[in-house]
Every structure is written in C-alpha cells, then in structure tokens.
Amino acid sequence: MYDERFVDISGITTRYRRSGQAGRPIVLVHGIGSSVEDWDRNIASLSQSHIVYALDLVGCGRSGKPADFDYSLENLAAFVLEFMSVLGIEAAHLVGFSLGGHVALKCALAAPERVLSLVLSDPAGIGREAIFNFRLATVRGLGEVLTRPTRFGMRSLLHAAYHDRSKVTDAMVEERLSLARLPGAQAAFLKMLRGFTGLRGFEPKRVAELQANLPRVSCPALVIWGKQDRFVPAAHARILEQRLPDCRVEIYDRCGHLPQAEQSERFNREVGDFVTATERTLQAV
Numbered sequence: 001m002y003d004e005r006f007v008d009i010s011g012i013t014t015r016y017r018r019s020g021q022a023g024r025p026i027v028l029v030h031g032i033g034s035s036v037e038d039w040d041r042n043i044a045s046l047s048q049s050h051i052v053y054a055l056d057l058v059g060c061g062r063s064g065k066p067a068d069f070d071y072s073l074e075n076l077a078a079f080v081l082e083f084m085s086v087l088g089i090e091a092a093h094l095v096g097f098s099l100g101g102h103v104a105l106k107c108a109l110a111a112p113e114r115v116l117s118l119v120l121s122d123p124a125g126i127g128r129e130a131i132f133n134f135r136l137a138t139v140r141g142l143g144e145v146l147t148r149p150t151r152f153g154m155r156s157l158l159h160a161a162y163h164d165r166s167k168v169t170d171a172m173v174e175e176r177l178s179l180a181r182l183p184g185a186q187a188a189f190l191k192m193l194r195g196f197t198g199l200r201g202f203e204p205k206r207v208a209e210l211q212a213n214l215p216r217v218s219c220p221a222l223v224i225w226g227k228q229d230r231f232v233p234a235a236h237a238r239i240l241e242q243r244l245p246d247c248r249v250e251i252y253d254r255c256g257h258l259p260q261a262e263q264s265e266r267f268n269r270e271v272g273d274f275v276t277a278t279e280r281t282l283q284a285v
Helices: 073-086 099-110 132-136 142-146 151-161 170-180 185-196 204-216 234-243 264-284
Strands: 003-009 012-019 026-029 052-055 092-097 115-121 221-226 247-252
Touching: 003 073, 012 073, 026 073, 026 099, 052 073, 073 099, 073 185, 092 099, 092 264, 099 115, 099 204, 115 264, 132 142, 142 185, 151 170, 170 185, 204 234, 221 234, 221 264, 234 247, 247 264
Parallel strands: 026 052, 026 092, 092 115, 115 221, 221 247
Antiparallel strands: 003 012, 012 052
16 A cells, blocks of 8 residues: 655654655645554545655654754744655645644745645644643643553543544554654654643744735645544634635534544545646646
C-alpha cells in the first residue's frame, strides 16, 4: 500500500510514507502529538489517482525530536515546505488535520505558489475555544503530569476524539501509546501545545493574526468538520467559510475530531473529488 522511508530535513531524521504512481502530489499533515498513522484509512484511496506523501512532523511519530527546536506553527510550516523541497515536490495539494490544518494554512500563506489546494479537517486555532484538558496541560508542572503517557490516558484521549467510541480498538491504543512513549515525544508535544494555547484557549493574538490573513489564501479550500468534535468546535468552520476567498464546508454528523478515520469513505470520496475538480480548473487556466 505504501513505502515507508526516512529522509533528512534540516538535520532532522524524518519518517514519511509514499504511495501512488501518477498525478500531482498530495501531502498529508497530521495533528499535534500524532503521526502518519492518522492517515491509515486514507492513503490507499487517495493514491489511486495521485502520489501521496504523509510525513511525521518534527517532534512527532518516529521523526526526530530535538530538544532545542522551536516548535512554533511558523517553524512547523517551514518544516513541511522544506520536506517538499528535499523530495523535489514543487507544489502539492495539502491535507491538514487539527494542528496540521493550521500548519497547512501557514504554508499557503508563506508560499502560495507551492500550495495547489487545501483540505482542512477540524483545524485547530481558527477560533479561541479549545478542549479543557489541553488548556490545563499548558500549566507548567500540571501539564507534565496530565500528558504522561499511560494506557488509561491514551484510551480516554481517543474516546474523546471519536463520536463512536466502539471504533477505538486495543491495537489503536497500543500503537499510539508506543509512539507517545518514545524519548522526547512528551516534551515536544507540550512545546507545540504551549506555543499557541493557554488556559483560556487558543492564544488570542495568534487567532486574530490568522483570521486577518485568511483572505490572502489564494487557493481553493475544502473544510471538513465533525459535528460532535469535542476538541475544537465545528462552529469554527464558519469563520473559514466567511473569510477564505474560495471555500466549501462539509459538516459530518455523528463524527468527532477524526473525520478521516471515523467517516473515512466519505472523507476519501469528497477529498478525491475536490482535488480532481481543482486539477481540472488548473488545467483550464
């Protein structure tokens, strides 16, 4: 289904998966503290008509986790763009989930000529509201206790992420737990989280800055959101709908924070159709 490889990005060993033989590239960007496993139910479908790349962001999954790295949203976006450069990807469709959605938007703002389209799945930091547990984790000392990787904690986190808790399997818990226990993973997670979140939610200045810049995004965007998302409210989708120049919103009922996993068939179909329609428009220009 895919090749798993490692590449050096600015001195950081980076894991990625590649699948597909033809078509313009699609780059998948996962959420905070997560990994390429976010896309287990999507790569095969999307790679039928495109070359698909899914990377572990710096600090995540099996990529390097340097203690001295600045895990700001801007640096994470620069990391994605450098990943594309190293692999010879001049331009791509970016699909970003949660934190990855925010990072994808930053890429589109920093290098619009390199982003053909955006798919934003429950992106984080569009509005102020954020899940209470993550807000608590920004408190020094308390966050180190709350985010210590345990089997109970990982299962609870996944239960909160899914609308249908029956879809959370033991294998899923163990896989995520093993990655969360890798050296440096917890510290990197907390640095990312504290870089754009506080006790009252996503940092007001960062939210205001992003919202002010949304009209500058020049590529078409598809926004997908789980109606029952407990991490970031689906109401934030309307901010994107109102401010992005070319935006379509799809709200998935009976779905939590992981539309690409919880309703993967619909997600894959709509993302595939959206990318194909964008390709037709690009060819017509």
